[in-house]
Amino acid sequence: MPSLSVVIITYNEECKIKKCIEAVTWADEIIVVDSFSTDRTREIAREYTDLVYQNAWEGFAKQRTYGMNQASGDWILFLDADEYVTDALQNKLKELLEDYSPFHAFKLHRVEHFLGFPLHYGTLNPSYQPRLLCKGKGYWTGGAHAHIEVADELMGLIHEDLFHDSHNTITDFITRINYYTTVDAQDRIQQGQRVGKMRLIFSPIGMAWKSFIVKHGYRDGFPGLLFSIGMGIYSFLRLVKVWQLNNEASSKNHHID
Amino acid sequence: MSLSIIIITKNEEAQIKDCLESVRFADEIILVDSGSTDKTLSIARAYATRIIETDWKGYSGTKMIALEAATGDWILWLDADERVQPSLQEEIQEVTKTEGVTGYYIARKAIFLGRWIKHCGWYPGYVIRLFKKEGARFSENMVHESVYIDGPTAHLKSPLIHYTDTSLDHYFIKFNKYTTLAARELFQSNYSFHLTDLIGRPIYSFVKMYIIKRGFLDGVQGLILCILSACYVFTKYAKLWHYREQNKTKE
Numbered sequence: 001m002p003s004l005s006v007v008i009i010t011y012n013e014e015c016k017i018k019k020c021i022e023a024v025t026w027a028d029e030i031i032v033v034d035s036f037s038t039d040r041t042r043e044i045a046r047e048y049t050d051l052v053y054q055n056a057w058e059g060f061a062k063q064r065t066y067g068m069n070q071a072s073g074d075w076i077l078f079l080d081a082d083e084y085v086t087d088a089l090q091n092k093l094k095e096l097l098e099d100y101s102p103f104h105a106f107k108l109h110r111v112e113h114f115l116g117f118p119l120h121y122g123t124l125n126p127s128y129q130p131r132l133l134c135k136g137k138g139y140w141t142g143g144a145h146a147h148i149e150v151a152d153e154l155m156g157l158i159h160e161d162l163f164h165d166s167h168n169t170i171t172d173f174i175t176r177i178n179y180y181t182t183v184d185a186q187d188r189i190q191q192g193q194r195v196g197k198m199r200l201i202f203s204p205i206g207m208a209w210k211s212f213i214v215k216h217g218y219r220d221g222f223p224g225l226l227f228s229i230g231m232g233i234y235s236f237l238r239l240v241k242v243w244q245l246n247n248e249a250s251s252k253n254h255h256i257d
Numbered sequence: 258m259s260l261s262i263i264i265i266t267k268n269e270e271a272q273i274k275d276c277l278e279s280v281r282f283a284d285e286i287i288l289v290d291s292g293s294t295d296k297t298l299s300i301a302r303a304y305a306t307r308i309i310e311t312d313w314k315g316y317s318g319t320k321m322i323a324l325e326a327a328t329g330d331w332i333l334w335l336d337a338d339e340r341v342q343p344s345l346q347e348e349i350q351e352v353t354k355t356e357g358v359t360g361y362y363i364a365r366k367a368i369f370l371g372r373w374i375k376h377c378g379w380y381p382g383y384v385i386r387l388f389k390k391e392g393a394r395f396s397e398n399m400v401h402e403s404v405y406i407d408g409p410t411a412h413l414k415s416p417l418i419h420y421t422d423t424s425l426d427h428y429f430i431k432f433n434k435y436t437t438l439a440a441r442e443l444f445q446s447n448y449s450f451h452l453t454d455l456i457g458r459p460i461y462s463f464v465k466m467y468i469i470k471r472g473f474l475d476g477v478q479g480l481i482l483c484i485l486s487a488c489y490v491f492t493k494y495a496k497l498w499h500y501r502e503q504n505k506t507k508e
Binding site: 115116169170171174175177178182196197200201204222226229233236237240241243244247 | 370371425426429430432433436437452477480481484485488491492495496498499502506
């Protein structure tokens with residue numbers, strides 16, 4: 001039977017790493033690639049595996065490639081520390097290892113968790129993330145949104161759930177919104193976006209509407225509503241940042257009265 | 258009658274010079290810093306009579322340290338993002354010579370994203386900032402601390418200039434911090450939260466600021482400010498909701 005290696009990349013994940021590893025102890029080997037955590041991440045990981053490496057962070061793709069190069073398995077499952085393999089997914093993966101697969105890589109169905117509640121609908125869903133690769137049949141590439149490079153027809157889908165425990169608190173969610181809107185706003189400026197009052201009012205409402213109604217966020221109940229409004233706030237903050245960048249550029253020579 | 262400026266800081270290198278420059282006329286400047294890691298202190302040394310470094314003891318606790326260290330008869334409490342204009346300076350110098358009033362309310366002219374916000378309920382926004390040291394103390398409220406004084410009060414004509422954040426990133430870091438504090442305060446007071454708070458209160462906040470308080474007259478900045486305020490109220494109650502959920506699970 002082909003073997004499975006799990007590659008987990010970490011940075012200061014002492015709170016989450018245990019749960020992540022414990023969900024994959026059935027695999028043939030576990031490799032942890034840490035980018036110099038300053039907390040107990042490595043210490044905790046060593047309780048489960050000897051294969052704990054340190055490698056300076058150079059992006060998702062490079063970090064996972066580093067881990068892949070340490071792996072001896074035929075298949076490699078790539079995880080982030082805030083991702084947990086469910087029992088259903090475990091069974092599916094075992095099944096897959098037993099059979100011959102025509103695919104070289106797989107995207108896994110990831111269920112986002114928001115404030116501890118699963119979100120099955122809304123803007124983020126359905127979410128399929130490349131996480132499983134037959135060693136030597138493809139490679140990682142890309143920046144913030146890294147992906148596995150294989151031919152489309154060789155990329156399979158697995159519908160069993162991979163849990164993603166990303167936004168534990170609202171404070172954490174807002175910190176991320178703040179970070180990503182700044183990055184996004186700079187992109188929009190490059191595209192020449194202009195912002196006026198109408199857009200400031202209606203774009204965020206449209207964004208929340210899309211997540212809550214069009215993408216059925218209401219089915220996730222109250223957390224779905226919070227998340228959808230959060231998407232509206234995201235849209236608003238991005239527009240305000242674009243507006244401010246435009247404004248600064250055009251009023252450099254004017255005085256404030 | 259002598260005048261002491263009291264000011265508390267943490268990482269205010271961008272603001273502190275202009276602030277202190279605007280109050281050089283005072284008899285002394287007492288600056289209490291809680292762990293700045295930037296150039297705040299090295300800039301302040303050129304202006305401050307006394308610099309006290311301390312751990313953060315909450316807004317009121319930290320301000321009390323400054324208040325107790327002050328030796329003047331009158332205290333002007335200032336934040337790093339505020340400036341005293343010459344007209345206000347003249348008025349302060351005038352009234353601190355007189356007797357009969359214990360505390361003075363001062364209006365604040367807030368500059369938001371480069372524009373003076375005249376409506377939205379922001380102006381004049383009187384706050385007691387000039388007061389006699391004797392008998393004054395700071396309240397315990399976590400977010401919007403205020404000063405308690407005993408005795409008659411009056412209003413000054415000139416406003417303080419208040420530069421609200423120029424960087425939205427920085428504004429949102431504060432937004433995040435303050436909504437957490439406010440939610441915690443509500444949580445501890447056993448506020449009986451209802452889900453309608455989460456939608457009703459932000460809408461009410463927006464309507465009140467933008468329409469009733471005529472924020473629509475403040476241009477794009479007014480609109481942004483009013484929506485941000487609604488977001489603030491929403492986030493505060495969302496955090497309160499989440500605290501209660503987490504508490505339920507613990508029990």
